[in-house]
Amino acid sequence: MTSSIAPELPPRYVPDGSIGSGGFSDVLFCTDIHLDRKVAVKTIKDLSEVARLKDEVSALMKLRSKHVVQVFDIVEGSGDSFAIVMEFIDGVDLFNLEYKNLDSIALLKLLWQIASGITDIHAANVIHRDIKPNNMKLDGEGIVKIFDFGLARNVGKDAKTVGFKGTVGFSAPEQFTLDEVYFTSAIDAYAFGATALYLATQDLPTELKGSFPPQPIPSNSFECDLLKPYPQLIKLFEQCLLHDPKARPTMSKVRDEIAKYLLFDKHQALAVINGQPHIINKDRRSAKLGLGKIGSFELSYNGLNFSLNNVAGEVYVNNMHVTGDIEIPSACVVGIGAAHRHYTERSFVTFDVSNPEVAL
Numbered sequence: 001m002t003s004s005i006a007p008e009l010p011p012r013y014v015p016d017g018s019i020g021s022g023g024f025s026d027v028l029f030c031t032d033i034h035l036d037r038k039v040a041v042k043t044i045k046d047l048s049e050v051a052r053l054k055d056e057v058s059a060l061m062k063l064r065s066k067h068v069v070q071v072f073d074i075v076e077g078s079g080d081s082f083a084i085v086m087e088f089i090d091g092v093d094l095f096n097l098e099y100k101n102l103d104s105i106a107l108l109k110l111l112w113q114i115a116s117g118i119t120d121i122h123a124a125n126v127i128h129r130d131i132k133p134n135n136m137k138l139d140g141e142g143i144v145k146i147f148d149f150g151l152a153r154n155v156g157k158d159a160k161t162v163g164f165k166g167t168v169g170f171s172a173p174e175q176f177t178l179d180e181v182y183f184t185s186a187i188d189a190y191a192f193g194a195t196a197l198y199l200a201t202q203d204l205p206t207e208l209k210g211s212f213p214p215q216p217i218p219s220n221s222f223e224c225d226l227l228k229p230y231p232q233l234i235k236l237f238e239q240c241l242l243h244d245p246k247a248r249p250t251m252s253k254v255r256d257e258i259a260k261y262l263l264f265d266k267h268q269a270l271a272v273i274n275g276q277p278h279i280i281n282k283d284r285r286s287a288k289l290g291l292g293k294i295g296s297f298e299l300s301y302n303g304l305n306f307s308l309n310n311v312a313g314e315v316y317v318n319n320m321h322v323t324g325d326i327e328i329p330s331a332c333v334v335g336i337g338a339a340h341r342h343y344t345e346r347s348f349v350t351f352d353v354s355n356p357e358v359a360l
């Protein structure tokens with residue numbers, strides 16, 4: 001039997017008369033008159049779903065992210081009645097956003113924010129399990145916020161399911177099961193891939209939306225004007241949609257790769273050898289460093305990454321021998337001269353990239 005089971009709200013929460021309705025919940029929009037701000041109060045439609053609302057609050061309590069809705073309070077009524085008082089996100093969800101005027105950079109900013117939010121969720125050992133454009137909103141300040149944690153699970157023994165739970169089109173193949181099956185945070189990476197495809201093309205191929213379970217996507221699925229300048233990112237988004245969960249990238253990797261394009265030519269690195277600083281950035285793209293005939297290399301910046309090129313002799317990055325061109329990590333030590341040499345025949349370059357922030 002279905003009955004609306006909102007607990008009686010404390011008088012500080014004054015409903016403004018509007019309501020948002022989902023599959024299992026109602027969201028009442030109220031003013032918190034103590035703090036003079038709008039809040040969203042989520043209640044369940046059916047008492048049998050109370051566990052889902054409690055799972056949602058316990059996931060949200062672990063999280064602190066600019067890109068995840070914040071919990072302010074919970075309200076417990078008689079019996080099992082229960083409500084979550086959340087930050088009100090004043091904006092439109094990404095399923096219904098007007099995409100007509102979106103350019104490539106605006107799309108990358110949306111995707112970077114979503115990837116940042118999911119990275120924060122995973123860092124708190126939570127798996128969202130229902131990542132999709134309907135469950136994220138763009139607020140008035142241009143900030144994306146992820147909400148609806150009703151299917152969230154902790155990483156580990158808690159992360160198992162019997163029967164399909166999620167949203168067709170965005171759920172990973174391993175979520176389509178009749179048997180008990182464990183899942184990992186890689187299901188959110190898959191859902192991110194599908195979300196990226198939806199935001200870039202405003203559609204999903206039938207291999208995702210019309211198949212149960214989903215099929216591999218056609219190779220040209222991400223071909224569109226908005227993503228054309230970023231073939232490396234297309235490759236990464238395609239990897240998110242791989243059927244083998246272990247082959248999908250982590251969300252922190254996805255976030256960092258998108259950031260590189262948003263920060264194109266804005267990085268600056270400092271390399272210090274024998275007390276001598278060398279700055280490498282868009283104005284000075286490379287520096288040649290070395291120690292006589294023992295070892296030498298060129299440190300270069302292409303607007304996205306820093307790399308070692310023209311390596312000759314004995315050169316090591318974090319103690320690993322380098323023989324050809326390589327991309328280097330944003331903080332590392334480049335050693336010149338093998339370990340067996342006298343210290344007068346060895347030199348060390350400390351290398352650090354400044355961390356410019358993505359401006360939204």
Ligand SMILES: Nc1ncnc2c1ncn2[C@@H]1O[C@H](COP(=O)(O)OP(=O)(O)OP(=O)(O)O)[C@@H](O)[C@H]1O
Pocket residue numbers: 020021022023024025026027040069086087088089090093135147148149150
């Ligand atoms: N914090 C919030 N601020 C503003 N609107 C919100 C907020 N949380 C939810 N909503 C809106 O309320 C409605 C229901 O929310 P939600 O998606 O959480 O419910 P649900 O029952 O879990 O949905 P689903 O059917 O996807 O499981 C949606 O239209 C959503 O956009």
